[in-house]
Amino acid sequence: MPRFSVIVPAFRVQAYLHACLDSVLAQSFKDYEIIVVDDCSPDACGPIADEYARRDHRVTALHLPRNIGLGPARNAGMGRAAGDYLIFLDGDDTLLPDALQTISDRIDTTGEPDVLMYDYARTYWTGRSVRNVLAAHLDESGPERFRLTDRPELLQLLMVVWNKAYRRAFVEAEGFTFPPGYYEDTPWTYPVLMAADSIAVLDAVCVSYRQRRRGNILSTTSEKHFDVFDQYDRVFAFIDSRPELALWRPVMFRRMLDHFSALFASRDRLPPHSRAAFFRRATASCRRYHAPGAPAPRRALLRHGLMHLGARRTYRALSEAQRLGGRLRKGAAALRRAVRGAALRAHYRIQVRLPLRTRDAVFTTRGGGYAGSPAAIEAKVRELAPGLRTAWICRPADAHTVPTGTRHLAPGTFAHRTALARSAYLVNEGPFDRGLVKRRGQILLQTHEGTPLRTVGTDLLDRPAAARGTDFDELLRQVDTWDFSLSANPHSTLVRERAYPSAYTTLEYGSPRNxxxxxxxxxxxxxxxxxxxxxxxxxxxxxxxxxxxxxxxxxxxxxxxxxxxxxxxxxxxxxxxxxxxxxxxxxxxxxxxxxxxxxxxxxxxxxxxxxxxxxxxxxxxxxxxxxxxxxxxxxxxxxxxxxxxxxxxxxxxxxxxxxxxxxxxxxxxxxxxxxxxxxxxxxxxxxxxxxxxxxxxYAAERVVRRVFLGETDGLPRPVPxxxxxxxxxxxxxxxxxxxxxx
CATH class of the missing domain: 3.40.50.12580 (CDP-glycerol glycerophosphotransferase, C-terminal domain)
Structure with missing residues (x-):
């Protein structure tokens, strides 16, 4: 008997099925079986399943004589399953490396619960991957095993079948199966969680949930979305069959109305001619299962009330008003940003016409916090040139890293623009503001971020993967503002004078950060x-x-x-x-x-x-x-x-x-x-x-004496x-x- 039965229904996923099955077979944990259910797929899913079954004895290819849908296909896989735990994985999704080992370890430490819930990440067709925004609900602190009544917030997670492991004996004892339909996960996940005597959570991403650019059936425009009503009928029938679950009725009522509202609000789910009929069905379900008592946000209460009354036109008017209000708020915010940006630019143009403040020096780093060579130089300036006033540019969140004797400047403020326009000394390890106008008399010191091993500057012109859209014209404009380029060694000097060509002076003094x-x-x-x-x-x-x-x-x-x-x-x-x-x-x-x-x-x-x-x-x-x-x-x-x-x-x-x-x-x-x-x-x-x-x-001292004090002789010689x-x-x-x- 294997530890896990991984059930993979397959229908029109030939482009993704290899990756799905490979992600299971590559797991470090090996005690599992894979049951691939070919739901009479018209593409190559069947042959792919057969190929994997020939290559690995743990893979079983189950071919259905006709297409029966995702839920019944999972049922067919369960009928062949022999594992202690059932894991469902859609044919276009993948397991992350070591996911099965992590799941197995958590099952062991929590005493083999009926259900283990774990996390997922949405992976988009562009390659971008984003973790579930409600991952905090999977916090492992507290009791290792519990019932749903102890942590009802778990119902806020995505109610799908593939983010959980189910003890097979529990599933069989309860007689859980999947119904046919679009929303087959709904009457499975809610009853399973409500009936489970023991639930555990795993705060780890185990599944990569593929977000296909096209082809997700739940994102298509179809009257099949009416299936959601039948599925909630099944959920409430399950609750009614078990009097001890009556406390969940108000919660399920709110969850149902939220689901109906989301479908009705989506413009690409329901055909226009069927929207009125959908609202009527929603109103009928609302009245049939009405169970007040579960908390809901004020805006949701209003929508739910209108749905209960059958006030479709008012509901639609409210939705349009909320949508318009959102656009107006975004427009107002954009206008405020534009006005502020224009004011800052006008302020800067005025400031660059005013006299320089010869005793002011501004420092910053690419990351913003007080660190690196600029920080070492700033500290030495306060020690050797106390007559100078120093300021540090960083976000408010990093202000606590700035020494008390140094002024903090938040980016994008009028004080920030004034400092850039009028300070005599500007020190950075990266680029300054794109709008910086280098003034006569200003001294700009570029400290860089370390010794270059990797290709930098204009040497990236023929390396587009590394350049990533670098604006080389802007880069060279920035380089032309440098008066001094700090170098740690001869290698850095030779590389940077070629990669950043301009008329600056190289100071081969070492790295102050060191x-x-x-x-x-x-x-x-x-x-x-x-x-x-x-x-x-x-x-x-x-x-x-x-x-x-x-x-x-x-x-x-x-x-x-x-x-x-x-x-x-x-x-x-x-x-x-x-x-x-x-x-x-x-x-x-x-x-x-x-x-x-x-x-x-x-x-x-x-x-x-x-x-x-x-x-x-x-x-x-x-x-x-x-x-x-x-x-x-x-x-x-x-x-x-x-x-x-x-x-x-x-x-x-x-x-x-x-x-x-x-x-x-x-x-x-x-x-x-x-x-x-x-x-x-x-x-x-x-x-x-x-x-x-x-x-x-002594690198920082050499820099300060040369740049800020104007000394050219008598600088500290390198210690051998x-x-x-x-x-x-x-x-x-x-x-x-x-x-x-x-």
């Missing part, structure tokens, strides 16, 4: 580790990959949970992965030794707190080697990455540490301790000598690589975390 690596003591590092939740005595591995330009949907290339198991209990992983465009979202709760630091603003803090870095193509590797701690590169897609984005040198020929070309090779590197061996130390030393000649803790360079040390501790350097 000064902190030479000015932080073990006690401060210990405090940072404690703040991040790193257990004392643990070895913290910072995982920081980059996004892939050649992928529309970002997918993890590394199984972190498997890695943390390989590393052992003395390790924790600080995961700073790029936010996926896919359904990851909140996802399932991470492993207790995986700490999600993706939202952490300061990568310097994370680097200081970690014992080693695991990355791929991130420029962070050039900064991290200043700490003289191990770096490991995981480059499993280097050919594809090189083709799409390109790099300025072969990182595998001159790496900052050991290189893994596959996940298994990476696991071996950690299992054998090569990640921090003598070879790793040799590679790191050579890499640091080439790319960190000026990163000695010797005992005089003292990178931040890890706190003394017992265990593996004490000796990871080389």
């Amino acid at each position: 000064d902190v690596y030479h000015r932080t003591g073990p006690a401060d590092v210990a405090r940072l580790r404690e703040t991040l939740g790193i257990p004392e005595g643990s070895t913290a591995l910072l995982y920081a990959p980059v996004s892939r330009d050649y992928r529309r949907v970002q997918r993890p290339s590394l199984d972190l949970e498997r890695l943390v198991r390989v590393l052992g209990p003395q390790f924790v992983i600080l995961a700073r992965a790029p936010r996926p465009a896919g359904p990851g979202g909140r996802g399932r709760a991470p492993h207790p030794r995986i700490i999600d630091v993706s939202a952490h603003r300061s990568v310097e803090t994370l680097a200081l707190a970690s014992d080693a870095l695991l990355t791929d193509y991130a420029s962070l590797m050039f900064d991290y080697v200043n700490l003289d701690r191990p770096v490991v590169l995981h480059l499993d897609d280097i050919e594809a990455y090189e083709a799409a984005r390109g790099t300025y040198f072969d990182i595998t020929a001159f790496p900052p540490g050991v290189v893994a070309r596959s996940q298994d090779e990476l696991f071996d590197i950690f299992a054998t301790d090569h990640w921090r061996g003598s070879r790793s130390a040799q590679l790191r030393t050579a890499f640091r000598a080439r790319f960190c000649p000026y990163d000695d803790g 690589f010797s005992a005089r360079r003292t990178p931040a040390a890890l706190p003394a501790q017992d265990g593996a975390g004490a000796a990871v350097g080389g």
